[in-house]
């Protein structure tokens with residue numbers, strides 16, 4: 001575990017804890033953001049998605065997930081025991097961007113092969129997790145962005161944990177561009193057998209720093225423990241570990 005250090009909030013003067021590697025810290029007492037390295041206020045838009053569950057009610061989506069789907073043990077909902085329920089506000093950068101990829105490639109599945117040229121043009125609210133080492137399934141998380149409000153520290157539950165950003169805005173834009181380009185490459189590979197040329201232009205409209213509520217649930221089933229991630233804004237399961245057949249468990 002990294003040791004927490006603290007700086008003073010640039011707005012209210014309260015101590016703001018951070019761990020090495022974090023770049024932007026949010027004050028628990030007033031919601032202001034401070035750039036850790038400089039101690040200066042960070043003034044870009046900061047948004048929040050509201051969590052709709054408490055520690056009791058979050059068991060409902062857990063149970064209904066356990067009861068649905070044929071891949072799960074039939075007695076899962078009955079036998080599983082919830083060991084941990086932690087609400088964590090994860091930091092993201094939501095990059096609103098238009099991406100235009102011009103390409104040239106060869107389609108070889110017919111004879112003679114043909115050269116194809118064209119353009120992919122799409123708009124995205126591309127999500128970048130603002131943590132370096134979190135194994136969070138970003139692409140599987142359909143962020144309910146329509147529910148976002150300006151960040152309000154009073155809406156953060158006392159028992160919840162708020163993680164700070166380890167990635168600054170510029171890095172987030174770079175990562176979004178790389179990921180979108182890789183995504184377009186993937187799309188082209190469905191259409192073309194060989195990509196000869198490919199270049200992408202980006203028009204970044206906005207990058208919003210966002211905290212989104214995710215419940216980290218740990219449950220036990222027949223002596224093993226499993227993890228479940230639930231979107232606290234919608235109750236949707238983002239990712240869930242299912243006990244597997246063939247381990248002699250069921």
Ligand SMILES: [Zn+2]
Nearest residue numbers: 009012027030
């Ligand atoms: Zn403060």
